[in-house]
Amino acid sequence: MAVFLKLLGYLRPYSLLFAFCLGLVGVQSALELLKPWPLKLCVDQIIARQPLEFWGWTVPADVLSTGTELAVVAIALVAVHFLSGFVQLANNYLTIRMGQDMVQDFRCELFDHLQRQSLLFHQTRPTGDLLYRLMGDTYSVQTLLMNGVFTTLTSIVLLMGMFFVLLGIDWELTLYAMAVVPLLILAIASVTKKIGNLTYETHMKESKVYSTVENIFNSISLVQAFAREDEERRRFVAESQHSFDRKLTLYSLQTAYGWLVGAITAAGTAYVLYVGARHVLEGDLSTGDLLIFLGYLASLYTPLNNIANTMGAIRGSLAQARRVLDVLAEDKAVPEAPDAKPLEITKGAVEFSGVTFGYDPERPVLSGVSFKARGGATVAVVGQTGAGKTSLISLLLRFYDPQKGAITIDGQDLRNVTLKSVRQQVAIVLQDTHLFPMSVHDNIAYGKRTATREEVVAAATLANAHEFIEAMPQGYDSLLDERGSNLSGGQRQRLSIARALLKDAPLLILDEPTSALDAGTEAQIMEGLDRLMENRTTFVIAHRMSMMRRADLILVIKDKTVSEMGTFQELLDKGGEFARLHALQFAPLKERRPRDAQGQEIVAEAP
């Protein structure tokens, strides 16, 4: 019920249009009522030559010639069907449009929610599953409100209208016709809950398939390199088959349910036909009235059928909607203080005071980290793999908030400023460059959408990227492939440097992007980086000594904290962890070979 009420809220902006569409259904129902009348007039007045009784008026049988009467009846038949079809067309258009708009609202809410969530949320949720919820499950709002609520409401109105009309023709037959209602309620109660549960399971299985496919194709180079195609195919087929099995059970149940509802209403029709024919034989009812009654009976059972069927659809869509609402209820966004102000960077001084952070608060990866970096300084973060370098940098971007301590930029605690203002003032260049499948120009201008071509070219030139861009078939308008895979690693990095240069943010974060490149490419990229780092506070996860030498401050992360800090020379003189790392990097290869307990080099023996 709570899910239903929540979804009902999405109808509020469209309540006027919804009411108008209900009105249209009223008009359409009135036209439906007129549909069997030409047939009755033909049988009773034209063929049997009886006078027409109409609201207390009696029209004698011979007012018009038979030919004229037949023509009027034929034209009336076409006109009623034409008008009814037109109203239905208008109604369908409006209700579908309204349903789509509601799906769009629901989708946008989920999309915004997902974009707000912290990296931790996205790292733990399979993207394929989220995609399915966003693109598939959000349709539930349309199914529920338009196919469910709207159809039920119009069916109830239609049912009541028909009930009174039929009462007027033959009250006894009407009561017999309504005898099927308790049976229908029984059918609805016994099957629809099961349909709802099965729908939920089916969608869970289906989104599992999406996640698997997304996983496989995201790592397609690995799959191919390890020749795992057959295993991955088996995994895909097995999961897809699970989903089909569930779907087949669901379809079978839905069909059996439809068949049960159809059988109940057919029994009702048969009974009415049986009793009605006796009424005609006994002279209590004219043949035309029986035809009208049977015609209306279909119109009485159609809404009953619709109500029964939509109960199944409602259950199913409630189950789907629950999958969207579950995600909406899970809020792992980095919280924004209610009185948060935009971050104002003047110098760019950064301070960490007693910062403790863990992805799981019980297991910190950084503990009691404190340091100060003056504005404009280059800070190198150094440490062994898994030491916590990326985690420290992520805190600066406020991808996460620390559990203890505070991070300030120019004296402003990051928790008290708006998230957007922090990220707008930080440019970032990562080792693993992210590029979008759009033009080179748009990729460079990603952080500044208003950038002119001149500005983009200037940034690309500073990043040493202009030459290779110009050599591309359409220059700056060349489209990049998915993740920029039609470029080399060095070219991708030069583009990301150009992107950061164009953003011109006072704070810069680098995950030393040259560490995996050859010396020639590194030199080209270093030139671009040096220009980028000028006059900005820069945090760089440094892997190469050349980068560490450039730094004004080196932070050595060990045992979850900053174990040493200082300039390159200070740390070397100190002879601690940094000196050890330095010695390891510059030691001749021979010294780095593994040794046994006695210090003897371990050499693999030839077979």
Ligand SMILES: Nc1ncnc2c1ncn2[C@@H]1O[C@H](COP(=O)(O)OP(=O)(O)OP(=O)(O)O)[C@@H](O)[C@H]1O
């Ligand atoms: N999203 C995450 N969820 C849980 N634990 C994480 C997550 N990301 C990193 N960790 C853990 O936090 C610790 C620090 O990781 P981090 O990535 O900050 O190290 P790093 O120094 O940048 O390593 P590398 O040089 O290998 O990139 C590691 O033990 C890692 O397993």
